[in-house]
Amino acid sequence: MQAAAVAALLIAPVLHAEDAAPAVCPFTGKTGPMPAGHPPVPSAGAAESATDQEQPAANTRIITIGGAATEIVFALGKGDEVVAVDLSSTYPEAATKLPQVGYIRQISPEGVLSLNPDLIVTTESLGPPAAKAAMKRVSIPVVWCPEPESPEALYASLEEVGAALDREAQAAALSAQIQEQLTDVQLQTAQWPQAPRVVFFLQPPTASRGGMVGGSGTRADELIKLAGGVNAASDVNRFQPYSLEALIAAQPDVILLGSGLGHGAGPKDVTYLLNLKELSGVPAVKNGRIVAVPMDDLAFGPRLGDAASRWAGVIAPAPSDG
DSSP states (O other), rough: OOOOHHHHHHHHOOGGGOOOOBBTTTTTBBBBOOOOOOOOOBBBHHHHHHHHHHHHHTOOOEEESSSHHHHHHHHHGGGGGGGEEEOOOOSSHHHHHHHHHHOOOOOOHHHHHTTTTEEEEEETEEEEEEEEHHHTTTTOOOEEOSSSHHHHHHHHHHHHHHTTTOOOHHHHHHHHHHHHHHHHHHHHTTSSOOOOOOEEEEEOSSSSSSSEEBBSSSHHHHHHHHHHHTTTTTTTTTTEEEEEEHHHEEEOOEEEEEEEETTEOOHHHHHHTTTTTTGTTSSHHHOOEEEEEEGGGGGGGTTHHHHHHHHHHHHSSOOTTT
């Protein structure tokens, strides 16, 4: 798509009835008044309105921006209509094979629109602010899901995307399934003698620098709670550097290390922390309870119930704790 066409999508002109484009014969391509007896031909403006009313079409070109948005579209059976995703869309595997439009917090509206989408599904996490403002003004349909940071936001996203894709029934069934999974986890963890103290690191600490810990107000904090734990780093706001001294003071029962392709923690990081002399008095280290977990557990998409169940299994109190 050329720059002028992209600009037209960013700021759609409004035509008054008297300014409507002339009729175009679908057979000859001629414009202007049709000869006497010619079958009625709709104006270009009328044809465009009819097209708008028919969306989403059978072959809708969908761009999804954000891991949760992508997972929702695929879970609702519309993955075959997705033509591009962003870098945070790492699931399902089919999504990783599609063209990418950048990272959700560093989006270029022009790059997105150059792929000629009929529909964009994204979240309020999109940035930077100028790009988000521009995307709010585009002339094509955009589904804006809430920030994916809670089960309630996920249910709202499923409802909105389901309506846009004519998949309301599937979206409602999926929401019910997730709620059932989370209720099962809650019932299970209610039987624990006490809630384990948990720390989640986006980046693991080393002897020379602190790690990047998930404090209050993060998806990690929410997922720890959904899994029946207590965030031992809740005194920190959002993601912040966290020193070894702070980790020792927090005395977590379990340490979780986010792991993903090309970033996060690996087996060597787990071994390193378990053998770090300074941490020998920390319960999680003393009892060997340092575990790497998939980074995309924090997507807060349709797999949220599965993620909460797995985290509950990882942090559940063990006889050796204490």
